[in-house]
Amino acid sequence: MTLTAEAPTTGSSTAPHSAARKRRKRAEALAGFAFLSPWLLGFVLLTAGPMLASLYLAFTNYNLFAPPQWVGLENFQRLFDDPNYLQAWKVTGTYVLLGTPIKLISALAVAMLLNNAFSGKGFYRSSFYAPSLIGASVSIAIVWKAMFIDNGIVDRLQQVFGFEAGGWVGDPSRTMPMLILLTVWQFGAPMVIFLAGLKQVPTELYEAAAVDGAGPWRKFRQITLPMLSPVIFFNLLLETIHAFQIFASAFIISNGTGGPARSTLFYTLYLYFRGFQDFQMGYASAMAWVLVLVVGAITLVFFRSSKFWVHYSGEGK
Template sequence: MTGVALAPDRPTDNPAGKPRTPARLPGDGRAAYLFLSPWVLGVVVLTLGPMLTSLYLSFTDYDLFGAPRWIGLDNYARMFSDARWLNSLGVTALYVALAVPLKLAAALAVALLLDNRRRGQGFYRAAFYGPSLIGGSVSVAIVWKVVFSDDSVVDRLLRSVGVDAGGWAGNPDFSVPMLVLLAVWQLGAPMVIFLAGLKQVPRDLYEAAEVDGAGRWRRFASITLPMISPVVFFNLVLEVINAFQVFTSAYVVGGPNGQPAGSTLFYTVYLFDRGFGDYRMGYASAMAWMLLLGVGLVTVFLFRTARGWVHYAGDAR
């Protein structure tokens, strides 16, 4: 249109058309720190504070009543000449070596059985998961000890089939297997995680393998295990860490001395006895840090070896 002057375009603040970020309002940072403060306070007071205190006490001779006396690395050096400490280390290692693979195998087997749709599936899942909710209670450990004591239900069942092993709770050869069975009975938590992993496996892989003539075991070894290997690894790390820290069941069954004959003297039981039985809190603190170091080394080893058998989506292997 003639006679009409067009106004020049106004310069824009965002000539490249980049998406704008929302403006930061005054007080946003203070509000964030306010909501984070309970967590930060809990970490500092309930986690970092006690950890640093125990680290300091591990280098001292402290009996809970007098002032800590600095002795350097004596507590750590004393462990390797402590027969009970070495025994607790062996008992705990045996328990971890037996309980972790058996519990994971049982949890995966139950998860495979419950993965298919069937009547009463929800009931079976709840029934298998139930023991995990009460697994750490003292009452369960007491009942377990009574069930495996001399002339109890288990002893009578075994004698009925010609096996006279006596009470497992009082037999040094069967006390650790008894606690391993208790751990396997509490398979609910890893079972639920395995179930979630099995749901993510594409069904067309099984159909293609079945068309090619692969049997049930072949499909499990070539499809199921590789596809859920990250879930297996996750459960493995959690169960190894938990197994090193077992305390309640071992203490109820064997007491502070790990009866019978020191066969249930787990690492945490001996740590508790040294700290609150003998009042050697400095030595107990050193034991706690050695446990942390040992669990950390085992975890690092698991992560290093996982590169060869754990497969993730999009992995080039």
């Protein structure tokens, strides 16, 4: 019997396949970047670029009519010597600390009511969500202002019920409650999120709690709140960030002045005054970056503290 040795297999046959795979991967990558290019251009030109420009301007003296002059930390030092700046933080902080919890509590309460089975609940869900579709637009702020001015609808109603006559728009002690009522009225978005979270709570938990003799408050405290904690965290974070960004309603209701008696001088409104009325763009940029840092720090605190009170299903705790 004659034995013949087979020729060793070389890598020459696999080389074309490897090159073809590389060309295909390169073509797929180029196609991916081509589809991403509109977003990338928008991000660079409309977001990242202006942010970097404002960061540079925060360290300069710039009034739009002359080249910026480098002043270092002077703008940041001026912030804490500016009484209007401190008032803007006071007004904004009050709005965030009062408006956000009241809005979320109202949204959760209505969501729990709508979670029950009753006829026509689809209509009620749409009705409660409708104000959030409108958003904090200029038209809504104008209507809200017309309701709360002297001899407006609210003024007439409070006179009917025996309260002192007078509009809320010109009263410094009432402008903040008026704006908080406006944001609470638009609780539809967090309400829908709460409602979706309530649908995910197993009914078996409530049935077992009822067998143990738990009442409504105990069920809410020991079942509903822990199961909804991820949704509460999401809504709390989102609404807090939105509250820091209030501008349109305060601008319209105060006629662009921040009055009466600086009671509506919100942070973003004062930033607008400095940047687009006084043309102190460097100072306004410094204000903007302080706001970014404060909101970022609050967001970090929320995420760090969430491990103590946010419970996710499937956690081994």
